[in-house]
Amino acid sequence: MPFGPPVPGLVAVDGRGWPAAVGPQGSAGDRRRAALIKICLIVVATALAMSLVRFGGEAFAPDRLAVPAPDGVEFQDNGLPEGYSYLTVEGDWVSRMVCGPIAWEIVGEAPPGGRTAVEDGVALMAQMTGLPVRPAEAVDVPAVELTFEFVSPEVIASRYRGDEYMEPLGLAEMRYGYGGITGAAISFKLPYFEAALDSDYDAAVLLVLHELGHAVGLDHVTNKESFMHSSAYLEAHITAADVAAFAAVAPDC
Numbered sequence: 001m002p003f004g005p006p007v008p009g010l011v012a013v014d015g016r017g018w019p020a021a022v023g024p025q026g027s028a029g030d031r032r033r034a035a036l037i038k039i040c041l042i043v044v045a046t047a048l049a050m051s052l053v054r055f056g057g058e059a060f061a062p063d064r065l066a067v068p069a070p071d072g073v074e075f076q077d078n079g080l081p082e083g084y085s086y087l088t089v090e091g092d093w094v095s096r097m098v099c100g101p102i103a104w105e106i107v108g109e110a111p112p113g114g115r116t117a118v119e120d121g122v123a124l125m126a127q128m129t130g131l132p133v134r135p136a137e138a139v140d141v142p143a144v145e146l147t148f149e150f151v152s153p154e155v156i157a158s159r160y161r162g163d164e165y166m167e168p169l170g171l172a173e174m175r176y177g178y179g180g181i182t183g184a185a186i187s188f189k190l191p192y193f194e195a196a197l198d199s200d201y202d203a204a205v206l207l208v209l210h211e212l213g214h215a216v217g218l219d220h221v222t223n224k225e226s227f228m229h230s231s232a233y234l235e236a237h238i239t240a241a242d243v244a245a246f247a248a249v250a251p252d253c
């Protein structure tokens, strides 16, 4: 059939294995089909490229709760990694170097998912510090007691406003919770914690870790990737320096 018209539905294949219809010599239908195939290929390639950028890029941490090895972290004179400091009150460090075990419990009600987020947070703290951190009912020896409470912002305000420690630290403005300076008692502002839980479970666990950092005496850092940043920690992750800082406040003892 050397000079006959193109046979409908029959697509010739050239030497590279691609349909010959993509060439200019195809019929109008063939060209439309080729254009459609091209568009589909472009869409698929674009989607693939975008997913590579999202999952393969430096800025996106696929597992924000992974605990990296604290290799290569530089330490300062205060014994903490570069950029980290202890909470201070009137110039004095409020270091809470801890020797395990730590016994934790939730005081009062926890919102749905709240207990799991606290459990995951303290498990990560145990991993980073090497301390035995256990639910209070599982510890029958003297231990550092650590309590978590989920309360309304009004309760927190009435409890801490004007406190001799809160004012100099500007803690009255803190949004999600309090930890550290008040002792080993962490209070979360219930509606904000619930919002974090609803939108992003990892963020809620990072919120627990952030307050635990304060509970062991760590102040905020300027690195926005660290969960010890003052405001970006809900989008942060666990950095090698965070791990080193937690380990430093729980030295072998």
Ligand SMILES: [Zn+2]
Pocket: 210, 214, 220, 229, 230
């Ligand atoms: Zn904080």
